[in-house]
Amino acid sequence: MNQITEPNAAARESGAAAPAPFFVRGKLVEGAEVRHKSRDLGVDFVTPAIDLDALVTPRTEPGPLFDVPLDEILDFLVASGEAMKRDEKGYLREAIERISATNVLPRSVIEANVRMSAEYLNKSMLLEYAQQNLGDVKLLDGWVPRVDSAGRRSFTRAFPSRLIHVLPGNSPIVSVQSIALGAMTKGVNLFKMGSSDPFMAVAILRTMSEVDPNHPLPRSMSAVYWRGGDEAVERALYRPQYFDKIVAWGGGDAINNVIKYLGPGFQLVSFDPKTSISMIGREAFGSEAVLDEVATRASSDVGMLNQEACVCSRVLFVEGDRQQVDSFSARLQKKLVERNAMGGKAPPLPRDLAEEIEGLRSMTDDFGVWGAPDGSGLVIRSDEPVDFHPIQKTANVVQVNDLKDALKWVNVATQTVGVYPPARQAELRNGLASGGAQRIVRLGDAGGQSIGAPHDAMYIMHRFVHWIVHEDGLASA
Template identity: 30%
Template sequence: MENVSGNIHRVPAVLAGARVCGQQEDVAEFVSRTGARFSIPCLRAKDLHSILEQDRAAIANLPLQEILAFLNRVGKQWRSTEYPRRRLYVRQMCTVLGYSKEAAEAEADRIAILLNSHVRMHDMIEAELGSRFIMDDWVVREDCMVRALPRGLIVHILPGNVPLSGAISMVRSIITKNLSVLKVSSSDPFTAVAMALSFADVDQEHPVTRAMNVTYWNHDQQVGRDVVHAADAVVVWGGGEALRFARANAHEEASVTCFGPKHSLALVDTSAGVGDAARGLAHDVTIYDQQACFSMRRVFVRGPLDPFLEQLRFELDRHSRLFPSGQLTADRAAQIQLGLRLDEFLGSEVEIGANREWALAVGPPSAMPVEHPLGRVLYVHQVESFSEMYSFIDSSVQTIACSPWSVVEEQRDELARRGVSRLVELGLAHLFRIGGTHDGVNPLQGMVRMISAEASADVFGKGMVLRLDESKMLEAGTLKEFVL
């Protein structure tokens, strides 16, 4: 990113792994919550033509171990706080997007961890596709040999609320050997660009580097609709408008995987103790300032409330030092304060933490407004039984975080029946475990085509006692003996 005349921060695009700076007439300009002005090159018709000419199978035949080794090399760069690309990224997140230094450094650390997680990537493929070898070779599965092949061109419409989401989407596409087009959000134009350019820092000509395209388009641009329609798969993160755009413009044969919009909540039984619960809840409230789908926005408490609130205040203060909140615009700060005044009117007891880093609204579940104000505002509801919160549970709830863990075992069947996607222990809401689902799906499955080579007629198959020749069976009248 360059700071140019007029104090406009110019964010480059990336085409086939190479940095591209837009001309004045080809850029979209924005003002961030810090008041910083920045511009992003918009996807042009000639850029789309260039992307569509790229080989969709460019990394299809690259052994997975080579892909993971390359990502590992890039990750080692990100692990160093002296890596120039990382330092630039942290500065961008702070000065332009208003992240605290601590939160920006933590996000850079998470990118490093993701890229260095080659063992976990093998496990992810194993868990979601059935075998860690399936991207490279045919794998025996019952009476068939099965292989996963990349879809081809995947368009990712990225979110702006959780920077790591864009990095995860990119890595999923890479390990399934696809060509990627990543459309950044105006709320975070930096993460995908920094990732793609860090690949070029390691090896400009590496096939993975050249399989990366990072760009932007305004919602009303025809070129955006065209690139989505040309994709073999679309991964879309965000609100209802983004999801509708993807579904409306994707090709009928394309796979469309949607993440969001969702919200999450917590369940705490204080009879089992309050220390771990308060610490985990404070973490899940402060991370990403409640902007993420998995952020805790309300908690239902069974058992004594006052000791829990006392410990929660302590932990919220402590986590505010670990992860100071991001900068707010005057409008957002006023919106939060107006929301808290409404909470008081509706019957909640409102408490605001030091330096307005957090707020608690304690009251009955009915007192919570329809729209959460975000910004580390936690609604606390004391209940006699967790069944009192069932009416608030439907498929819009992504994650329910519980403390102690026994609450998960007690409630999981009913919560699953009502539409919840994930059940986790408090403090772990942001850690999607290997083997788990993401918004009810295994994401890698939407990025591959599964092909099977089925066994010959000489292979009877499990449970069969005759050679598979249905014509002869029909002639002999023995079809019913196909399986004994």
């Protein structure tokens, strides 16, 4: 897996349209009636025609998981994870082949995501996640009693919802995370897969059906594909009589498309477009060894998943003089190139963006440019953030005299902030939070995750359920 430079080329050049079957309420649906193109690469794939009626569980019919104990759900998820590791039917191997044709991620990265997906289904970790999100997991299994300070008695339950998940195509592991959280909250779940990955969710659900085809978990799940914005599908499904919430991941167009369907009784849980940054103090220049370590950590935050994920750093604010910041920029570029041995080069930058960046090379008073726009690793040094979106292993290093000077560029679209040295996190975190940032980590740890921590400024499971209260008057009555 580690020898691949352009790992998806053979799959893309075959010319064949990969079949992308559906999974509808516990059953596989195959067919090739509709032809689609993947968003980023324009690769064809074919799907069955959508049966809209089959995707809807009537509200008069309780969801299959509504009354299944959480412990039983967790045991099934664990068994599914073990089945994914064995992959006896080859569903995941097949998904890897097909995602490699439609997705910009190198095959080795896709394979690593699939391995992590199986490891994600860990009982103790999932239980800890639920506990952190909800405070008391008993709320998922029944009505939890309470008597308040005025003597009023009530019962509260985190009641299952009917959810549509608009999945992103930039990371296959999001499929297993969404399936697991949807299962633990016991809802009815419809997954709209992305065109860059219309395979992973179905492969997972097919594997779960092999564990037990009659289990309520796979029967509570559907995974299909339609082109985002297809009003014939969305006007029919995005209605409160069928679903309670839409869980939307994606870019601005995807989120804006969903918003127009919102109304009373139909809510949005939005993982909207985010960017991440790094903040590096002058302590990085304490020695050559320290500078090398800092550049390595920064390259990890920039280059993971070939900069496809929201957590990937795009702008790095570096405290120091011009010579210091340029030395860091040159070293960062070399570290990004070195990472290619682990995951392969990213695709080259779009031609218009590459030409714009090449034009910056001659503006030596304002910009510094290291590397080439070929996906191997590129660094641009500037006095303020560039006016384009750094992608495909492109890092924008911004020189600042003080890290607090960078706070003016933090906003509600700033997701993760990696800080070096760690001791300076405390002095920056209030300013970062006030500006709108949602997550602060040590430099190099953007890809890590505290179990059950908020994501995009929310507890996900808390948002997935309906919070229902049964009030029963005075306890003494």
